[in-house]
Amino acid sequence: MSSNLNSNVSANLSAEDTVKEFFGGGAGAATTSDSDALSVSLANLWQTIHENRWGIILFMIAGCLAGVFKAVSETPVYQARLTMAVEPSSSRGGQSNVFDPFAYRFYETQYELLKSRSVAERVVDQLQLVERESVQSLLLSPSIFRSLTREFTRLTGISLVDEPKVPQTKIDLTAKEKEQKRRWLTGIIQSGVSVSGGEKTNLVQVSFRSINPDFAAEIANELVSAYIDLGLDSQLSRSQQTTQWLSQRIDGLKVSLDQAQSNLQRFLVEENLLDSSRSAQITTSELQTLNAEYNGARAKLDELAKRYGARHPKITEARAEMLAAKQRLDSKSRSISSSREKQVELARLERDVQVNQELYEAFLAKFKEADISASGSQVASARIVDRALPPSGPIYPQKNRIIVMWTLGGLMFGIMLAFLRQQLDSTFKTGRMLEEKLGLPLFGILQSLGKDTKAVERHYLDNKRSVFSESINHIRTGITYSNVDNPPHVMVVTSSVQSEGKTTLASNLALSYAQQGKTLLIDADLRRPRIKHIIETDTPYGLVDYVAGMVELSDCIRQDKDEKNLFILNSGTTPPNPLELLASDRFRQILQDLRGRFEHIIIDTAPVLPASDAVVLGRLSDALLMVVQSDKTTFHMARDAVKRLNASRVPVAGLILTQANIKKAHSSYYGGYYGYGAYAYVEDSAAKES
Template identity: 30%
Template sequence: MVLVNNTIRFMNFTQKQLTSSEFTNSVDENEVDLRVYLNIINRYKWRILRLTLLIGLLAWLISYTLQPIYTATTTFLINVESPNIVSVQEFSVRNDQMKTQIDILSSMQVWEETVARIQKQFPEKFQPQPRKIPSLFGMPLDWQTWLSDWGISTTPVPPTNALEPPRLPSKGYLVIQDTKGSQIVAIAYDSPDPELASAIPNTLAEVYVENDLESRLQMTQKATVWLTERLDGLRGKLEDSEKNLQGFTESQKLVDVAGVKSVASQELSQISLDLGSARRKLAETSNMYEQIQRAKGKPLDVLVTIPAVFADPLVGSLKSTEVGLEQKASELGKRYGSQHPEMIAVKTELETNRANLARAVQRIIDSVTKQYEVDRANVATLDRSMRQKEGEIQSINRKQYDLGVRQRDVEANRQLYDMFLARFKETGVTQTEQKTIGRIVDAAVTPTTAYKPKKLKLVAVAMIAGLLFSIFLAFLLEHLNNTLKHGDDVEQKLGMSLLGILPRLTNRKSKQRPLFVFVEEEHSYFAESIRSMRTGIMLSNVDNPHKTLLVTSSLPAEGKTTFATNQAFALGQLDKTVLIDADMRRPSVGKGFGLTDNAPGLSEMVAGTKPFTECIHRLEGVDIDLIPSGMLPPNPLELLSSQHFAEVLKELEKQYKYVVIDSAPIHAVSDALMIAKVASAVIYVTKADFTPYQLIRGDIRRLMLINKTPIGVVLNQVIPKELSRYYGTKYGYYGGYSDYYGTYGSSATKKIVAS
């Protein structure tokens, strides 16, 4: 069934020939398949298991060498609501903050005093102790000695009976944890000695309470002395500020600064209103004045058009009279001429009217000019008055500011003096009060069991980490392996069709010959794979069957000669077939069939030194003919690229149904490229888990450049057990395939087939 499936996949794939770009795109496609990852884990499962167990064993050994650690906890209540003895911020402790008290509790001063008390309480525990060596089941585990014996350690190893210097308790093992919403904190300490683990938290709490009482008493005494000195200074400062205020009031003759400032403000407001009106009026006059100045020196007709002039009633009347006289003069000029008495009278009247108009315009211009000068002088006067009044108000503001400064100074000094006087009285009353900052709720008890190490947890975590590391290492090794390991790699990494899979020949039989496996073990899995690939070759191009088949590979020792020979045997069962050894560099087919090195072959046929009948060797017991390489030419590439070689192949195609050519590796030399140009089809053979797929892709791309895309890839020398690991139980019967075919030809089976 697997062989049929491979054939169907090959037929579907060959219906579409890949171009060079399609080849590259198909290779770069990455499809996520969970089964691929599961198969990788399945292939490396025993190595993963061994490494995981090894890491677990090392963790177990290390856990027994670790020193046991004991922990004890003291529950302590911090009284943050205790009244302040001295309320001055500069000298009081802010007892309303839990974090502040925890910081004090964990301070270095409290810790050093605690260690000093512990040394006095347990003097025997801080004496030099004999060197302890960890043991497992009574056997000492002295790693330092072992490393020294192996020559790894460079430091001198102390003797077994040597004394170790005493180690003081470390603050790093102290943990203080508060409870949210509560004033209780937990003081815990880890130590290899259970007595120290319980004594240190209790002693720390006692030292903290005593230090708090002592510090508050000292601060109270210091505050009393400081307050006394400060009150004397504040009293003198208050008196000086009051005298300064009184002297300033008398020197400036200040009675009611607010009333004087109010009158000045009202006057300034009225001047500001008058100045605004004057400026608006000046703006109007200035506009008319500028129009007149721009028209100065221009004809009367232009001056009349000025809005200020044109708006005057007299000018308007004179202008209308002038228009009427001009119209009358025009009519008389047409009727009587310029010398007529009536015409002369009209002209005289017109000149008189224009003179009156000129005097009226000049009167208006003079009036506007005078009004402009008056308005400008008015604005200047009001502006000076306003600046003078503003100066008066600024002077009043400065005096008011200086007065306010002195008044505030007096008030601040008075308040500070009153406050210090009140605190001084309070300090004298409360000096004898001493309330503790906290108390022990539950004292620490000497532990009987070690807190850590948790050996089972340590081993479990180590094994889980080891398992993850082993799986990661397996995927890393798989990723670094860039060879083709199974059939799916051919399509995924090369973008080529898989023609078939050939198992590795185990050589368990002493007389097994790789070139003759197909004819000598015709019921083996190897032979059946050859038949399946023969079917794929025949179905790859049904309309125009391939006659000349070129078999090549990337590197030597990939099994191309074995495949070419056995495939020739398979094709020979169907029709007349000839096998050609075209590997002019390292020929091996002739020797495999028992021919001598001097046997005529391909080189003689192409050169024409021997007739075809002498170069074609008839083999006994098989259905194919053989053409060995013949005498090795000095330049094989020149021989294979000649026209004579192409003519020889055409002649052989007339005599034989199939021509199978075994060529040199394509990556080493270009012989296979020359043969591929005249061959009908190319079959690419590669060894499983041997050749990097990047190398194969490059060689296949060289074939594509000459339009000779291989019809399929043969994955050779695959280990059936490894194949089943890649595919899982789906392909698990690969390992027993040869056994199945080994019994396929038994007498009982033959009887069944015959019936």
């Protein structure tokens, strides 16, 4: 018999360790490795999503519906695109094939010109948009209601609202209204233009966006035409301005030249002079002739002096000729010196004539070159390659993308709220969480039986093979083998606050222990007794009356009607001082006497935080069990209760998580444990079939 008992004990210990390790570990659970911690974190993440799956799905559906509404209510936008070739202008004699490292500036300039106000104003004027009454409907987005009705008509073919007919007639506006509308239309066209291209080729794409496809193509084509016309007009204007300026300068230079020539001519006539070049030639020739005559006369005098005396008549005649020649030469020299000032003035006048003549001829040549350049230059620098056509479909909204993005946004928002809720929720959800945060062993988990279940405090008696009953047996086993050498006989059941399920645990645990021997259930919650309401007895007396010495023990204790090994000791009369009564020596002696009468004693007492009864009873018991309600008891409440017990040197033997929602929780926490309970159902079914 001893060997059988040892083998059963070993089997129970092995099963107990396996179960505890599966759903949260026990007193001897080993620390997890890094990989296990990662697995636990991922499991917690999935658990959060699983617990809040319906809320997340609701947010995802709401996001999808919002995306559908946005996609349907958005006004379609069409984009018409035109392709054109743009090249820098070059004159007939220019070098167009020379590499220009700054050519990108030219294209950037053309892009800005295409989007300029001048081009947009030309489009407005050429298309006469100011006078067109239909332009309002082509540029302004319809209301959300009209967008929804149009989408409904497109999908079903049923017209809910007749589309208003837009008149094509012109409207009469005042000058001020026309100017305001022209500015408004110009701004609208400028904002709808986009230009791209020109990076590797000379092709440029010009696009215009509008809610009307035909109007988008019309504006795109007219925009490029206006741009080309603007270039032509600009170059023609520059040529005209250059020609006009050169013509004005030539006329002025012609007047200056005529005035200079007139001044020169008048000076020559007044001073009886020739022009500088002819006067210089004549003067030089006369001086040379006079000098030659003087030298000849002197040579003749020297020759005669050799043959004749000084008084010879030929000598006298030759000397007179030499003196006359010298006199003529000196007279001419003096005449030239006296006319030097006139020569300087003459040179100045001639220089004025020359300068005016050169300027006149230079500007005349430039004028002729400008005419030739204007007639032979390459004026058109842009040409249309592909004209814009009305687009077949809108570029916005991309309905599928909007719906997907809003759906994903709703999903992510729901997940974020779920995690935020988890972070703000400090209640206990699982046994693993309870063990990790409080650092105490977990004896078991009790599932929530729901509001429809009657007499939950006596559920063990109604169905001993149910999942709930198997959980009670599991807790009983954990308590028994928490101290194998000296199993606890007197056990106190308490909680942090009221309504956590301590009475339910105490009642069902007493029924479970009654299967092993004589068991006493004491209702020591003297402030709010509960057991007397769930177990009917034929005596009004109880623990208070017995401790006070008013009645005998036999008058207080009653045997359970449905379980012969279970005896009930109710609280009895409500005392004015429950703590003093439980801390009395009389109660200590009574509890010691009851130890000898019963194999197991279960005491249901008041919660720890509101009262100190559990501290007093914990010192007199062998084990104190603390009940924690799932999704209600916060970490701070349970921690304060444990601290209070530890401060009084009352250790907590183990924890019990009550009212756990198995359907809501993930199977990785409870599936293994409650799978064991489900096995009992299968066993019963097989037995019935046999």
